[in-house]
Amino acid sequence: MFPSQFDYHRAASVAEAVELLSSLPDAKLVAGGHSLIPAMKLRAAQPSALVDIGRIPGLSDVSRDGDSLVIGALATHAAVADSAAVRGGCPMLAETAAAIGDIQVRNRGTIGGSLAHADPGADYPAAMLALGAEVTAVGAGGERTIAASDFFVDILTTALADNEVITSVRVPCAAGGAYLKHRHPASSYAVVGVAACVGMDGGNVGSCAIGINGVTGKAVLADAAAAALCGGPADADRIAAAAARVGDAFDEPLGDLYASGEFRAHLAGVYTKRALALAAERAG
Amino acid sequence: MRHRVCLTVNGKAEEFDVEPRLLLCHLLRAYVGLTGTNIGCDTSQCGSCTVLMDGKAVKSCTVLAVQADGSEVTTIEGLAGADGLHSVQQSFWDNHGLQCGFCTPGMIMTAVEILDRNPDASDADVRHGLEGNICRCTGYENIVKSIVAAGARQS
Numbered sequence: 001m002f003p004s005q006f007d008y009h010r011a012a013s014v015a016e017a018v019e020l021l022s023s024l025p026d027a028k029l030v031a032g033g034h035s036l037i038p039a040m041k042l043r044a045a046q047p048s049a050l051v052d053i054g055r056i057p058g059l060s061d062v063s064r065d066g067d068s069l070v071i072g073a074l075a076t077h078a079a080v081a082d083s084a085a086v087r088g089g090c091p092m093l094a095e096t097a098a099a100i101g102d103i104q105v106r107n108r109g110t111i112g113g114s115l116a117h118a119d120p121g122a123d124y125p126a127a128m129l130a131l132g133a134e135v136t137a138v139g140a141g142g143e144r145t146i147a148a149s150d151f152f153v154d155i156l157t158t159a160l161a162d163n164e165v166i167t168s169v170r171v172p173c174a175a176g177g178a179y180l181k182h183r184h185p186a187s188s189y190a191v192v193g194v195a196a197c198v199g200m201d202g203g204n205v206g207s208c209a210i211g212i213n214g215v216t217g218k219a220v221l222a223d224a225a226a227a228a229l230c231g232g233p234a235d236a237d238r239i240a241a242a243a244a245r246v247g248d249a250f251d252e253p254l255g256d257l258y259a260s261g262e263f264r265a266h267l268a269g270v271y272t273k274r275a276l277a278l279a280a281e282r283a284g
Numbered sequence: 285m286r287h288r289v290c291l292t293v294n295g296k297a298e299e300f301d302v303e304p305r306l307l308l309c310h311l312l313r314a315y316v317g318l319t320g321t322n323i324g325c326d327t328s329q330c331g332s333c334t335v336l337m338d339g340k341a342v343k344s345c346t347v348l349a350v351q352a353d354g355s356e357v358t359t360i361e362g363l364a365g366a367d368g369l370h371s372v373q374q375s376f377w378d379n380h381g382l383q384c385g386f387c388t389p390g391m392i393m394t395a396v397e398i399l400d401r402n403p404d405a406s407d408a409d410v411r412h413g414l415e416g417n418i419c420r421c422t423g424y425e426n427i428v429k430s431i432v433a434a435g436a437r438q439s
């Protein structure tokens with residue numbers, strides 16, 4: 001199948017993209033196109049116009065800025081997975097990017113597109129929540145920063161306005177992180193994905209955050225589970241007790257033909273255990 | 285509204301006048317006449333349409349021709365040199381890496397990137413690298429064998 005007809009505009013700058021989005025009714029941005037084009041081919045999406053931001057200069061840089069990484073919205077999943085700055089500063093983020101789709105998808109898909117699309121089975125959102133990332137977006141009213149915890153609103157829905165463009169993501173560096181997913185065997189999206197960050201304070205867990213995607217319409221933070229691990233050693237019993245609390249984070253687990261909501265919630269517990277153990281080991 | 289798209293396909297610069305909704309795979313097949321790039325699905329999952337765009341393996345069914353403007357595209361037809369088949373093509377021949385052959389162009393183009401990144405790719409690396417390519421004849425054993433052998437020959 002091919003998409004239904006649309007007009008095509010290539011934006012030379014973020015300002016031009018915002019202007020085009022504001023003036024064209026029912027227009028959509030296209031970055032890598034790896035969520036949008038499949039939806040357009042199935043005619044599930046039929047925008048009247050596409051505003052291509054794929055060539056805007058400077059939007060694909062990945063760099064270290066103090067204790068954070070700044071990742072341009074157009075950085076492909078492959079660029080994030082391969083970046084020395086990301087691998088060194090935040091291995092879990094590189095691990096997350098490398099877990100997305102396949103080689104071809106990672107060569108085209110972008111971090112900005114993935115976050116804006118907010119698919120419940122997407123891999124980045126859990127990592128963004130666990131790492132406490134911030135999304136920078138530019139709209140008609142100028143630039144603003146949105147915390148990841150405010151960014152994901154509902155299934156395929158974010159805090160972005162229709163004419164806002166993500167320009168970059170700021171991700172705090174973290175050594176003790178791990179992202180593990182139960183991969184859908186056909187689509188490769190996460191049936192469940194768990195991103196765990198652990199910071200050690202002496203022999204005890206000083207800080208912990210757990211992001212989970214795939215279970216509910218939007219990725220969530222499992223705060224009760226994370227809090228349960230803090231203040232003591234990261235041993236197997238305490239990790240199991242913490243993981244047993246992930247259910248507190250899920251209002252309404254989603255089910256489909258492949259995995260019921262109940263099974264997804266169960267998997268979240270299993271993967272949380274594994275991700276916490278790995279993150280604690282990496283935190284040293 | 286139609287758009288002008290300039291592409292270098294297998295080393296030859298060409299210009300096209302296209303509708304924005306034209307997919308790169310359709311441009312290659314219908315406008316350039318290169319039908320080696322196959323279309324095997326509607327869901328961006330099978331990988332049989334894989335080509336190299338500026339040296340990177342991409343699914344040409346999920347790239348708009350207008351997005352590819354200015355790029356260099358290599359298809360299966362552009363892989364062989366004056367001195368014969370590309371080492372990956374030769375290796376598929378030698379190792380019986382194809383059955384019906386439908387998935388083969390995509391497998392080979394993806395293999396080129398896998399070996400580009402790591403000529404010493406192990407069995408497991410190749411299997412992981414082929415996540416986006418489906419063989420309906422399920423001849424994966426020999427596909428993997430072909431790619432590992434091509435890597436060994438390259439390195």
Ligand SMILES: Cc1cc2nc3c(=O)[nH]c(=O)nc-3n(C[C@H](O)[C@H](O)[C@H](O)COP(=O)(O)OP(=O)(O)OC[C@H]3O[C@@H](n4cnc5c(N)ncnc54)[C@H](O)[C@@H]3O)c2cc1C
Binds near residue numbers: 105117
């Ligand atoms: C076969 C296949 C397998 C996949 N498997 C996985 C997987 O395992 N895990 C996973 O996480 N994802 C997976 N994906 C999705 C992939 O990661 C996409 O690349 C990603 O979801 C969207 O990024 P994009 O750049 O392609 O966005 P596009 O498709 O270009 O855009 C997606 C949406 O975001 C909007 N948008 C794009 N950029 C911006 C921006 N800068 N600011 C504001 N809005 C923007 C667009 O308007 C559109 O609504 C898969 C895709 C395919 C085709």
Ligand code: FES
Binds near residue numbers: 324325327332343344
């Ligand atoms: S035809 Fe492109 S992935 Fe199947």
Ligand code: FES
Binds near residue numbers: 387422423
């Ligand atoms: S050889 Fe027939 S589909 Fe792979």
